[in-house]
């Protein structure tokens with residue numbers, strides 16, 4: 001089974017006749033929009049397909065299908081797909097709205113990095129509710145990594161300060177920072193993120209840093225709005241697209257890469273520790289089409 005087998009496919013290539021008619025392009029557009037790709041991105045993708053079909057003299061539906069996979073894979077190529085973990089410590093900050101899968105993703109990535117032999121530290125900077133640190137503690141046990149936490153209601157930036165100090169003292173390779181779910185339009189929450197960011201800069205000058213926005217794929221086009229606003233307010237280096245199992249169609253990944261120039265770096269397809277994988281643009285495009 002491929003990783004994206006649970007992804008809902010755009011199946012017009014299977015159901016359509018063999019001719020590349022205008023109807024075909026219309027139906028393709030409709031399918032892409034239904035798959036959360038968004039109007040603007042969809043029109044650009046289909047226009048690009050028409051251009052390549054003309055340029056390459058493509059006649060059959062099967063050739064058009066391969067060509068569409070290329071068009072989508074190219075659109076998904078937006079910047080560095082991997083994580084920059086070039087310094088010791090490196091820091092990955094996880095941000096996003098409520099319930100998208102931040103804490104779960106930290107658990108999964110922590111377990112993977114641990115398996116690669118890296119020394120990992122979780123930082124429970126979601127101090128908003130007690131259960132958050134408990135949840136991250138369960139994941140730290142499961143992944144076999146250390147955790148730094150404080151009491152409920154503590155200043156998140158203070159927890160990050162503790163984690164950075166511990167990371168330097170223990171020669172930690174990667175610090176994964178969990179944050180409270182926040183709305184992208186709440187200024188005080190965004191200010192809190194900036195404060196966390198300043199502490200990381202001050203305590204780890206020159207550290208390799210990633211800021212990953214975690215997005216729930218089932219929220220569809222709303223994900224693009226979230227990504228735009230988090231990009232402006234906090235700066236993001238990549239997206240983790242979760243919940244691609246279930247009903248999600250994932251076209252939002254294309255829209256974000258194309259419109260915002262931010263790459264999707266990981267995909268989540270379940271609640272288990274192994275249900276996360278580096279995002280492979282071609283594999284995703286093939287699964288979708």
Ligand SMILES: Nc1nc2c(ncn2[C@@H]2O[C@H](COP(=O)(O)OP(=O)(O)OP(=O)(O)O)[C@@H](O)[C@H]2O)c(=O)[nH]1
Pocket residue numbers: 096097098099100101102103104105126132179180181182214242243244245246267268269270271275
């Ligand atoms: N099906 C599925 N469920 C997921 C995935 N990732 C996370 N979840 C589930 O989504 C729910 C929320 O996950 P959390 O990791 O707690 O999300 P969060 O962003 O930390 O939430 P807050 O801290 O409340 O903002 C949990 O039930 C997870 O098991 C995924 O890829 N697929």
Ligand SMILES: [Mg+2]
Pocket residue numbers: 102103104126132178179181
């Ligand atoms: Mg959480």
